[in-house]
Structures are given as structure tokens and as C-alpha cells.
Amino acid sequence: MSIDRSNLDRLMDRAARVAARGHGLVEPGCMVGAVVATADGTVLAEDRYRRYGGPHAERTALEKAGDAARGGTLLVTLEPCDHHGKTPPCTEAVIASGVSTVVHACHDPNELAAGGTEALRRAGITVIHHPTPLTELLNAPHVHRTRTGLPWMIAKWAQTLDGRIATGSGHSKWISSTRSRRLVHRERGRVDAILTGVGTVLADDPLLTPRDLRRARRRPERVVVDDQLDTPLDAGLVTTAGDIPTTILCRMEASTSARAGEFLAAGVRVVGIDEASGLRGTLRAEAAGRRWSTMMVEGGGGLLGRLFRDGLVNRALVFSAPVLVGDESAPGPVRGLAPDSIESSIQLERLWSIERDPDRIELFRVAGGE
Ligand SMILES: NC(=O)c1ccc[n+]([C@@H]2O[C@H](COP(=O)([O-])OP(=O)(O)OC[C@H]3O[C@@H](n4cnc5c(N)ncnc54)[C@H](OP(=O)(O)O)[C@@H]3O)[C@@H](O)[C@H]2O)c1
Incomplete structure (x- = not known):
């Protein structure tokens, strides 16, 4: 040779x-x-x-x-x-x-x-x-996927130049440009499920569907992490659940409540988070049952903090826009981790970075996430 x-x-x-x-x-x-x-x-x-x-x-x-x-x-x-x-x-x-x-x-x-x-x-x-x-x-x-049985998880967020994902009042539409959001829709059309948190549902009432594409390769399901079933019954994710499969992951005791029955009647699956194996075990079981191989996370700092803490995030896709919020009460992309040193903080490695004027788009590997 x-x-x-x-x-x-x-x-x-x-x-x-x-x-x-x-x-x-x-x-x-x-x-x-x-x-x-x-x-x-x-x-x-x-x-x-x-x-x-x-x-x-x-x-x-x-x-x-x-x-x-x-x-x-x-x-x-x-x-x-x-x-x-x-x-x-x-x-x-x-x-x-x-x-x-x-x-x-x-x-x-x-x-x-x-x-x-x-x-x-x-x-x-x-x-x-x-x-x-x-x-x-x-x-x-x-x-x-083969080694862990877990879905491949890409956390995506848009942030301002001063690292905020919304204003202090929770307003976040839109931090990134139309061109950047087109790329997000393309990625949505390539994953099996999009994961969000109840805080985002309450703040933004998102639909989490791929839009403005000639042809989406996949039609992602929607998954909401909502411990106490606080998602409003008139939220867009609930009212469209008949057309697009939607699952709420909640505390085990909430999954058998009367409130859970209302979601089921609206066509939403309600799944209790297994207390012993936590979100990791529940996601593994759901991924096997629903055939979720790739998931994109479009949540706020609460959900992202939980996922990073549990070591469930493989990649971070970050859109940084030339905007300054300048408000210390405005949320950042991840919260609740509280490491006591930089060494013990979540370490990321930049895989690539592109300019999509006026935004910068970066993809990071999360240490420990392959
Ligand atoms: N720029 C972006 O890319 C982007 C993407 C998604 C969301 N966002 C913004 O992120 C913010 C939401 O972030 P988040 O961390 O609050 O939510 P989240 O991560 O979407 O959802 C999980 C959090 O929701 C909170 N939560 C639970 N029950 C709630 C209730 N009944 N009422 C209010 N909050 C409840 C919990 O906060 P606690 O842990 O404090 O209990 C939990 O940590 C919104 O302003 C949204 O616009 C921005």
C-alpha cells in the first residue's frame, strides 16, 4: 500500500x-x-x-x-x-x-x-x-449513544455580549439575528426531540418547531421538564400536542395527579421522573422507548444547570449577539452550579466558530461529554 x-x-x-x-x-x-x-x-x-x-x-x-x-x-x-x-x-x-x-x-x-x-x-x-x-x-x-443509551444532547442558547439570555424582565425575543435563527430551525429539523424547561414555557410560550425550511429532515417531538406541572393548559406546546408529540417530565407524584389527567386529555404524554435514577435514567428510558437519538436543548439557565450538573450535555451551540443588557438581574445561560474554583467549573473546548454577521456562532465540546 x-x-x-x-x-x-x-x-x-x-x-x-x-x-x-x-x-x-x-x-x-x-x-x-x-x-x-x-x-x-x-x-x-x-x-x-x-x-x-x-x-x-x-x-x-x-x-x-x-x-x-x-x-x-x-x-x-x-x-x-x-x-x-x-x-x-x-x-x-x-x-x-x-x-x-x-x-x-x-x-x-x-x-x-x-x-x-x-x-x-x-x-x-x-x-x-x-x-x-x-x-x-x-x-x-x-x-x-451505543455506550450509554443516552441521547446525544446539544444545548443551544443565544446570549448577549455580556452573557445574558434575557433581560431582567425575562424578555429574550430576539437576541440573535434572523440569519442565526434560520440556522436554529435547520438544526431543529435534524433532531428527534427538543427539550425545554417550564421557565421558558412560562416566559416565551414557544412552539419549538422547525420552520421556514424547504424540507425538515425530522419532525422533532417536544419535551418539557416541569416538576410540578406548572405548564399552562393553553400553552402553544399543549394546544399543538395533537399534531406534534409532546411530553412533560415531572416529579413522580405529580404524574398521577388530576392535573396530569388534564394534560393527558390534551394529548400530552406525562412521564414521572424516576426518583432513583433521576433525569438521566428517565431520559435513557424515554430515549429507548421514543427513539430519541439526538436532542437539542432550548431551555433557560435552570434546565441547563440541571443538565450540566447531571453530565447530560455533549455539545453547546452558542450564538453571541452584539447587544449589551447591562442588568445584573438579567439571567445567564446556566445557573445553580456554584463551583468553588475555576478548576472544578464545567470545562468547554471550542470546536469551531463562525461569524454570521452580526452574530458569532460557536460549537463547544463539553468535557466529559465525548
Ligand atoms: N436566549 C435563549 O437562547 C433562551 C432560551 C431559552 C430560554 N431563555 C430565557 O430563559 C428564561 C427562563 O429560564 P429559567 O431558568 O427560568 O427556565 P427553564 O430553564 O426553561 O426551566 C426550568 C426552570 O423553571 C423554573 N420554574 C419551575 N417552575 C416554575 C414556575 N412555576 N414559574 C416560574 N419558573 C418556574 C425553575 O426555576 P428554579 O430552579 O428557580 O425553581 C427551573 O429551574 C426566560 O427568560 C427565557 O426567555 C432564553
């Missing part, structure tokens, strides 16, 4: 970028991209996993390359599967293609699908594990 290390990086990152186009279409599966190259690194074909249950990326990329793949290299962002799932084992297609080398970026975290490396090696194919920083980011949601 004569593809050198820098070319391996380049080709694997190309596969990762192809894979990322499947965001919102392939979950709860993994975004996967594949590139087929000649022994000297010339690209013959590429493809991605396009929809959950559809053909796998390496299979369709190899089909596109045809006989030219013989003796070449397959680069794929996830180890080829070796089991009969929704599709036959990819290892069979890889062996039949005649490639001499397979480079993959991630061992399949799903034990059922694992074993591809060994099957390919038994067939005489050279298998190389070659992750890059980009493939680590690409695969993080799938690895997290």
Missing part, C-alpha cells in the same frame, strides 16, 4: 465530510462515509449512508467503483459490519470487491455488528485503524 499518512488523513477526512451530509437522515444509525481509492491514492468513488435502514456507505461506494476497486483501498469512517442486520454483512461486499486494503476510523461500538476487522483479515485484506480528529467528531454521537 503506497498511500502515505498525510494522504490517509486527507482521504479519511473526505469520507467524514461525505458522511456528515447524512446528519438528520441516518440516526439512530451512525453517519458513515466511504472513499474508494487506487493504491496510489487517486479517488475512484465515494458515497455515504443515506437513510436509516438503507444500504451501507462502503457497499454503494464499492459498487460505484466497480472492477477498478481491485487491488485498491477502501477508506470508511466506521469499521465494516460483519452481521446480518437491516442489510447483509458489508464484509462480504468488501471481500468480493477485490480491494487489498481497508482503512477504517472507528471500531464498531455495537457488539452485534463488530468483528469486521477479523473477517477481512481472514480473507487476506490488510486492515488499518486510522482515526482523525474529524472522524472522532463525526462518530462521537453514535459511540455515545
Whole structure:
């Protein structure tokens, strides 16, 4: 194999970028991209996993390359599967293609699908594990879901330059620009559920639907964390619950109250937060039952503080607008953590930052959140 290390990086990152186009279409599966190259690194074909249950990326990329793949290299962002799932084992297609080398970026975290490396090696194919920083980011949601059973959680908020998410009177529409909010709607249309808190429902009466899109990839459910069922029955989330599935997570004793019955009659699911396992255990169970693989949090500081404290947030998507509120009673994005040192505060790592005039949009990895 004569593809050198820098070319391996380049080709694997190309596969990762192809894979990322499947965001919102392939979950709860993994975004996967594949590139087929000649022994000297010339690209013959590429493809991605396009929809959950559809053909796998390496299979369709190899089909596109045809006989030219013989003796070449397959680069794929996830180890080829070796089991009969929704599709036959990819290892069979890889062996039949005649490639001499397979480079993959991630061992399949799903034990059922694992074993591809060994099957390919038994067939005489050279298998190389070659992750890059980009493939680590690409695969993080799938690895997290498979290992923890928890949904991948992105906390999104808009803040002023002085770090406030609303004025002192609770007014927050709109801190970020129309262009920024368009991006939020696009992201809403790619997740399975949007999580908010009762404080936000009371302050803003949001609908949390993807709007002004040509086509939303997903229709997210809405989830409200509301311990005492204080959500008004005439809130937009309640009155539209017949059309868009809506769940309220509340204290266990509230979930069997007469008030809960009123929400049920309005078409809202009411789920008690399990006292022993807390929000983490309840979200894990709900994610399994409702197939929530990715969630976006659009709550205030109370909910975000609770989620950060419980280690449930994987990414923070922050919109900073050139506005100053200048009021110490105005809320910040996260509250209730009270660390006693900077060292013990929540640590974030900036993954990327873009200017979308006049706002700055940043994506952070939350330490401990993959
Ligand atoms: N800029 C943004 O991106 C953005 C996004 C969402 C929300 N917001 C703003 O955030 C603010 C809401 O934040 P939040 O922390 O209060 O709410 P939240 O995080 O949405 O909801 C959870 C909090 O609601 C509070 N809560 C519970 N029952 C309540 C009741 N009956 N009445 C009033 N509050 C109750 C609780 O506060 P305690 O812990 O104090 O009991 C709880 O921590 C609003 O001003 C909203 O506009 C801004």
C-alpha cells in the first residue's frame, strides 16, 4: 500500500465530510462515509449512508467503483459490519470487491455488528485503524449513544455580549439575528426531540418547531421538564400536542395527579421522573422507548444547570449577539452550579466558530461529554 499518512488523513477526512451530509437522515444509525481509492491514492468513488435502514456507505461506494476497486483501498469512517442486520454483512461486499486494503476510523461500538476487522483479515485484506480528529467528531454521537443509551444532547442558547439570555424582565425575543435563527430551525429539523424547561414555557410560550425550511429532515417531538406541572393548559406546546408529540417530565407524584389527567386529555404524554435514577435514567428510558437519538436543548439557565450538573450535555451551540443588557438581574445561560474554583467549573473546548454577521456562532465540546 503506497498511500502515505498525510494522504490517509486527507482521504479519511473526505469520507467524514461525505458522511456528515447524512446528519438528520441516518440516526439512530451512525453517519458513515466511504472513499474508494487506487493504491496510489487517486479517488475512484465515494458515497455515504443515506437513510436509516438503507444500504451501507462502503457497499454503494464499492459498487460505484466497480472492477477498478481491485487491488485498491477502501477508506470508511466506521469499521465494516460483519452481521446480518437491516442489510447483509458489508464484509462480504468488501471481500468480493477485490480491494487489498481497508482503512477504517472507528471500531464498531455495537457488539452485534463488530468483528469486521477479523473477517477481512481472514480473507487476506490488510486492515488499518486510522482515526482523525474529524472522524472522532463525526462518530462521537453514535459511540455515545451505543455506550450509554443516552441521547446525544446539544444545548443551544443565544446570549448577549455580556452573557445574558434575557433581560431582567425575562424578555429574550430576539437576541440573535434572523440569519442565526434560520440556522436554529435547520438544526431543529435534524433532531428527534427538543427539550425545554417550564421557565421558558412560562416566559416565551414557544412552539419549538422547525420552520421556514424547504424540507425538515425530522419532525422533532417536544419535551418539557416541569416538576410540578406548572405548564399552562393553553400553552402553544399543549394546544399543538395533537399534531406534534409532546411530553412533560415531572416529579413522580405529580404524574398521577388530576392535573396530569388534564394534560393527558390534551394529548400530552406525562412521564414521572424516576426518583432513583433521576433525569438521566428517565431520559435513557424515554430515549429507548421514543427513539430519541439526538436532542437539542432550548431551555433557560435552570434546565441547563440541571443538565450540566447531571453530565447530560455533549455539545453547546452558542450564538453571541452584539447587544449589551447591562442588568445584573438579567439571567445567564446556566445557573445553580456554584463551583468553588475555576478548576472544578464545567470545562468547554471550542470546536469551531463562525461569524454570521452580526452574530458569532460557536460549537463547544463539553468535557466529559465525548
Ligand atoms: N436566549 C435563549 O437562547 C433562551 C432560551 C431559552 C430560554 N431563555 C430565557 O430563559 C428564561 C427562563 O429560564 P429559567 O431558568 O427560568 O427556565 P427553564 O430553564 O426553561 O426551566 C426550568 C426552570 O423553571 C423554573 N420554574 C419551575 N417552575 C416554575 C414556575 N412555576 N414559574 C416560574 N419558573 C418556574 C425553575 O426555576 P428554579 O430552579 O428557580 O425553581 C427551573 O429551574 C426566560 O427568560 C427565557 O426567555 C432564553
